[in-house]
Amino acid sequence: MSTPYDYSERIGRVEPSATLAISNLAAERKAAGADVIDLSVGEPDFDTPETVVEAGKAALDAGHTGYTSSNGIPELREAIAEKLRGNGIDATADEVIVTPGGKQALYEIFGTLIDDGDEVVLLDPAWVSYEAMAKLAGGTLSRVDLAPHGFQLEPALDELAEVVSDDTELLVVNSPSNPTGAVFSEAALEGVRDLAVEHDFAVISDEIYERITYGVEPTSLASLDGMADRTITINGFSKAFSMTGWRLGYLHATEEFVGQAGKLHSHSVSCATNFVQHAGVEALENTDDEVEEMRAAFEERRDLLVDLFDEHGVDVDVGDGAFYMMLPVDDDDQAWCTAAIEEAAVACVPGSAFNAPGYARISYAASEKRLREAVDRLVSNDLL
Known part of the structure; x- marks a missing residue:
């Protein structure tokens, strides 16, 4: 037919x-x-968490059902910036976009940075949506296999150095990792930093699982010297706060990047759901x-x-x-x-x-x- x-x-x-x-x-x-x-x-x-649910209900009762400012309500963006400062990132609310889920944040990053033929480097095993979003944006993929190294990045840094070049546009780092659960060492991330500075490429640091770790403290890539201006940090509420269906995430980057990505954000989703954003403030502040x-x-x-x-x-x-x-x-x-x-x-x-x-x-x-x-x-x- x-x-x-x-x-x-x-x-x-x-x-x-x-x-x-x-x-x-x-x-x-x-x-x-x-x-x-x-x-x-x-x-x-x-x-x-019950207090998060109650905060969402209270926001509905208070009439928070309309559009918000595209990048998110000020109190949530400030709460996110404060959380990031606790991770060693010198963040401000103006450097944050609140998104309906972490996937939307990723979509906006790829759409903002990647043109046809641009090289995106993935660390395998890699979450399936990274590849899909790179391809949707027209990017070409290069990959580094971490499986022979117990899924750790540090012993694979020489292999990563052989893959990246001055033609690399973007590297995706996910620690703690989906699907492996690996948490990359600070030394591994310093190796990423050195390569990113040498070859002048940007890095996505997907930290959606950073509150779920066992006996280690994960390092935020943007907290390392030389990475503040070339790291886009992704995080969200789905995993740490068991809020998958609420669809709430965010990205943090420079104000310049946020201004460019904000174009795609405003023309696609307009804003994250109003009352959900109010629940997000409660999640960040009162659910430890x-x-x-x-x-x-x-x-x-x-x-x-x-x-x-x-x-x-x-x-x-x-x-x-x-x-x-x-x-x-x-x-x-x-x-x-x-x-x-x-x-x-x-x-x-x-x-x-x-x-x-x-x-x-x-x-x-x-x-x-x-x-x-x-x-x-x-x-x-x-x-x-």
Whole structure:
């Protein structure tokens, strides 16, 4: 059947999200009555803190339902700037754009910086949306594989130095990492700094998981000498505050960059949702106890999974952040994940979705009981 649609070359560059595809398959099987243990999801299994919910309700009751200033309400931008100053970044409210989710912030960065043919460097395994957004903007991709180095960046700095050049426009750094949970050392980030200064390229520092770490303190790239003017910091509320469905994120950069990215922001989403922004202020200012409770629970789950896999002779590289783990599986990771959901009713994401074939990403955003059951199912179906 013919249609009147002549699809753009741009949209043909990307595929649908593999993580969402697995989540949708899990949801379909659940709807059909299957008892699926979904370890594919990238969201905490905790409720949004009650005070944040109440702040959102209060904002609705107060009539905060219209447009806001495009870059965000002043009190939220100032709260974000204060939070960033606590990370060692010399931030002001005028250097912040509040976005409906971290993905929108990324979209605006790529749209602002990347022209056709510009080089974007990714550190693999890399979250799938980085590649998609680079391609949508017309960028070309170069990649550095961290898998042989236990997913750490520091031992791969020589390889990164061989990839970047004066033609590099943008490097994406995600620490703590999705999908590996790796937290890059300060020495690794100093190596990034040296290369960025030498070759004069910009760096995205995606720090969405920075409140979820275990025994380490992550470094904000923009806090390093020489990086304030060439780092765009991404963060948001989805992970730390269990606010995925609220869709609230932000970017921080120089006022000059914010002025340019603000054009795309104002012409696409206008602004983030008004009452949600008021809830964001509450999240930043009054939820430390809830964040710590969630972080501690994730750490216990991580350690449990490591022990369970060890009992069955499976070694995993243990990340110090986020709530993900890369499980080594058969070379055909897509087939393994298909078998896991069809035979064991356990949903995982193929590592190839992150340019890491031979692995499956496991999210431990599930109860300890369900994690134990998931491992038992995989074992009983000869998948471990």
